[in-house]
Amino acid sequence: MSEERDFIRSIERGFAVLLAFDADHPTPTLAELATATGLSRPAVRRILLTLQRLGYVAAQGSRWSLTPRVLTIGQHYAATHGFVETAQPHLLRLAEATQESASLAQLDGTEVVYVARVQVRRIMSVAVDVGSRVPAYATSMGRILTAWADSAVVDAVIAAGLPRLAQRTITDPTVYRDSLHKVRTQGFAVVESELEDGLLSAAVPVRDPRGGVLAALAYSTTSGRMTAEKVVATVVPLMLETAAAITDDLKLVGNPRPVIPARDGFF
Numbered sequence: 001m002s003e004e005r006d007f008i009r010s011i012e013r014g015f016a017v018l019l020a021f022d023a024d025h026p027t028p029t030l031a032e033l034a035t036a037t038g039l040s041r042p043a044v045r046r047i048l049l050t051l052q053r054l055g056y057v058a059a060q061g062s063r064w065s066l067t068p069r070v071l072t073i074g075q076h077y078a079a080t081h082g083f084v085e086t087a088q089p090h091l092l093r094l095a096e097a098t099q100e101s102a103s104l105a106q107l108d109g110t111e112v113v114y115v116a117r118v119q120v121r122r123i124m125s126v127a128v129d130v131g132s133r134v135p136a137y138a139t140s141m142g143r144i145l146t147a148w149a150d151s152a153v154v155d156a157v158i159a160a161g162l163p164r165l166a167q168r169t170i171t172d173p174t175v176y177r178d179s180l181h182k183v184r185t186q187g188f189a190v191v192e193s194e195l196e197d198g199l200l201s202a203a204v205p206v207r208d209p210r211g212g213v214l215a216a217l218a219y220s221t222t223s224g225r226m227t228a229e230k231v232v233a234t235v236v237p238l239m240l241e242t243a244a245a246i247t248d249d250l251k252l253v254g255n256p257r258p259v260i261p262a263r264d265g266f267f
Contacts, residue, residue, distance in 0.1 A: 013039055017047045018056065018070070027063040083214060084116050087206070087246045091118045094219065094242045098235055103128075103218045104206065107145040107153070110160040112136050115215065134195060137176060138165050140203035141216040143189035147180040148205060148213040154180065168193040188236050190228050198222050202231050204239045209251045217243045 020028065020036040028036070034044045048064055051057040055069045087104050095102040095118040104116040111133045119128070128134075136142025137157050146154050154177065162171045170176045183189045192200045203218040219235055226235075 013037070013043065014047050014051065017044060018051070018066070021064075021066050027060060027065045029062050030064070033064070083206075083208075083246070083250055086249050087215075087217075088116055088118075090242050090246050090249075091116055091217075094118075094217075094238060095120050097238055098219060098221075100219055100221045100225075101128075103141070103220070105141040105145070105203075105216050105218060106214075107136060107142070107149065108133070110136055110157045112139055112142045112145065112216070135165070137162050138169050138191070138194040139218075140189040140191040140201040141218045143179060143183050143191060144203045144205050144216040145213065147183040147189070165195055166193045166197045166199070170194065188232075188240070190231055190236075192223060192228050198224060200226060200228060200231065202236055202239060204236065204243045206243045207247050209247065214250075217246070 016037045016039065017033055020033050025032060025036065030041055030044055030048065033039075033048070034041045037044065039047075048057060048059075052059060056067055057064050058067050084104065091102040091104060099120055101117065101119045103114055103118075105112045105114050107113075112135070114128060114130050114132045117128065117130055134142070136146055142157075146157055158173045158176065162169070162173065162176060164171050170179060188202060188204045190200075190202045195201075199220065200223045201218055201220040203216045205213045206215045206217050208214040217239055219231070219239055221231070
């Protein structure tokens with residue numbers, strides 16, 4: 001009861017309006033925002049005028065757009081999570097060594113969110129940048145982050161559904177749990193053609209100085225340029241070294257709170 005009493009609906013609605021701006025609706029009208037959020041037009045109008053006064057949106061006739069001030073929200077995340085800044089030069093070196101994109105991601109609910117990225121070339125059908133979200137169950141990063149997560153997290157991912165996204169997407173809950181067991185056993189994840197056909201990625205855990213899994217370090221390419229076997233033989237060792245180097249640097253700059261606590265059981 002106390003949690004519901006402390007919940008502020010107006011903040012929830014404000015974020016709902018902000019998040020309704022996307023690639024498909026970069027300059028929506030008030031009516032389009034009302035439809036996207038399920039809120040009434042008067043409520044959306046008040047929220048937009050408030051956000052406009054705060055400098056987060058701007059009016060262009062009957063249409064609205066986000067302003068650059070929205071980007072400061074992400075900057076505050078990086079500023080309060082020093083591991084992102086610590087990891088960035090390591091991502092750059094990994095990308096230079098492999099000539100492929102390198103990323104750092106964390107789990108948010110049943111999705112993976114990119115918190116740092118060095119992109120060498122675009123290999124996905126959609127643009128991927130810091131803040132982009134992808135389903136945890138069909139990605140190597142998500143495989144890493146859920147493999148070391150509490151069972152409730154894995155249950156939530158499965159409960160959200162495992163729809164087929166590509167040729168090899170794992171859609172069976174038992175097979176999915178077995179894949180997490182394999183990841184924990186071998187210490188890395190390789191996923192091919194599960195999120196998109198032809199997309200090949202690998203990920204390893206980045207641990208905080210106390211051993212908890214803080215994030216997932218990922219490498220991505222296409223099956224036309226590399227095979228999964230070659231990734232395991234030549235890229236994964238570099239990734240493990242990179243993840244260890246990030247952890248060593250974290251010991252020098254502080255002891256960040258782990259996002260996923262260390263645990264010993266398997267799924």
